Amino acid sequence: MESGPDSLFVTLLLLLHSSHSESERFEVLGPTDTILAVAGDDIILPCYLKPNISAEDMTVDWLNLDFKDGRVYRYQNRKIIREDQIPSYIGRTSLFEEELWRGNTSLKLSRVQGTDEGHYKCFIKAKSWDHDLIIQVLVKAVGSKPVVSIEGHREGGMGLLCESEGWHPEPELVWLNSKGVHLFAGPPEIHRDFKGFYTVKQHVIVQETDTNRFTCRVQQSQINEKMETEVHLPSELFDTTPLRMAFIVLCCLGAAGDSHVNTGDSLFFLSAGVIIDELKLQPVNLMTLPIPVAG
Numbered sequence: 338m339e340s341g342p343d344s345l346f347v348t349l350l351l352l353l354h355s356s357h358s359e360s361e362r363f364e365v366l367g368p369t370d371t372i373l374a375v376a377g378d379d380i381i382l383p384c385y386l387k388p389n390i391s392a393e394d395m396t397v398d399w400l401n402l403d404f405k406d407g408r409v410y411r412y413q414n415r416k417i418i419r420e421d422q423i424p425s426y427i428g429r430t431s432l433f434e435e436e437l438w439r440g441n442t443s444l445k446l447s448r449v450q451g452t453d454e455g456h457y458k459c460f461i462k463a464k465s466w467d468h469d470l471i472i473q474v475l476v477k478a479v480g481s482k483p484v485v486s487i488e489g490h491r492e493g494g495m496g497l498l499c500e501s502e503g504w505h506p507e508p509e510l511v512w513l514n515s516k517g518v519h520l521f522a523g524p525p526e527i528h529r530d531f532k533g534f535y536t537v538k539q540h541v542i543v544q545e546t547d548t549n550r551f552t553c554r555v556q557q558s559q560i561n562e563k564m565e566t567e568v569h570l571p572s573e574l575f576d577t578t579p580l581r582m583a584f585i586v587l588c589c590l591g592a593a594g595d596s597h598v599n600t601g602d603s604l605f606f607l608s609a610g611v612i613i614d615e616l617k618l619q620p621v622n623l624m625t626l627p628i629p630v631a632g
């Protein structure tokens with residue numbers, strides 16, 4: 338074995354090299370629990386290096402693994418790289434750049450929307466080392482109070498339509514009678530808007546009952562939320578004689594304010610719809626009637 342200044346030099350180089358890559362080694366840490374984000378809020382997806390070395394000269398990539406292409410955010414060569422950003426994230430993401438020097442690579446996401454749900458990867462790459470972390474984000478949005486409209490006489494009963502918008506995840510809509518029994522209804526119509534929020538609507542044909550109270554309930558069990566609207570149809574509405582219809586609807590408009598729990602407004606508009614439907618009157622005439630103030 339040769340021993341002398343040369344081998345000492347090689348040993349020193351090796352030592353220096355290994356201590357260098359040792360100093361680049363880090364772990365990427367963050368929450369292990371799912372993050373529940375409320376639609377419309379600004380949230381922070383925590384992610385940081387351990388040990389807390391500077392990430393200023395590293396590449397910080399944030400990905401949503403539920404999207405095939407593109408990135409949520411990229412920081413590289415001390416710059417924000419905007420190419421290949423998923424369009425729905427444009428203008429809503431940032432890092433805390435003043436925190437990078439101490440290894441804080443958390444992402445700020447503004448105005449959370451339905452399409453933000455997914456599995457996020459925080460990927461940090463240094464020259465000779467990289468590591469990542471995956472965080473699950475669920476988005477919760479409680480939709481609008483269902484709006485019920487009367488569609489008029491249908492197949493021997495009264496056609497009703499219920500609609501509620503702005504939900505995430507996708508909700509379920511059920512029609513109930515006053516005893517809480519599910520009514521057989523048409524197929525649910527579900528639409529997802531470009532922000533990932535769901536609108537649901539469903540038609541039902543109801544027959545006259547002793548109470549004539551019907552409830553449209555929209556519920557989402559994963560987020561444990563529901564919204565419902567009850568309507569009370571005057572039994573005269575089920576009468577198909579046009580003149581009687583007109584008389585009853587006009588009479589009931591005046592009483593809508595107190596006799597119909599929480600539904601005075603919709604009943605007014607709906608009744609208007611029924612009159613137009615049945616008698617071809619102009620809606621303008623109706624609007625001149627005194628509208629009862631819901632109390």
Ligand SMILES: *[C@@H]1O[C@H](CO)[C@@H](O)[C@H](O)[C@H]1NC(C)=O
Nearest residue numbers: 387388389390438439440441
């Ligand atoms: C880095 O971590 C150490 C030990 O946890 C802590 O004492 C120090 O304040 C941290 N430095 C920064 C810049 O956050």
Ligand SMILES: *[C@@H]1O[C@H](CO)[C@@H](O)[C@H](O)[C@H]1NC(C)=O
Nearest residue numbers: 381383384385433436441443
């Ligand atoms: C990172 O910075 C953000 C914004 O200042 C802060 O809320 C968060 O607690 C920081 N995380 C860590 C690990 O220091």
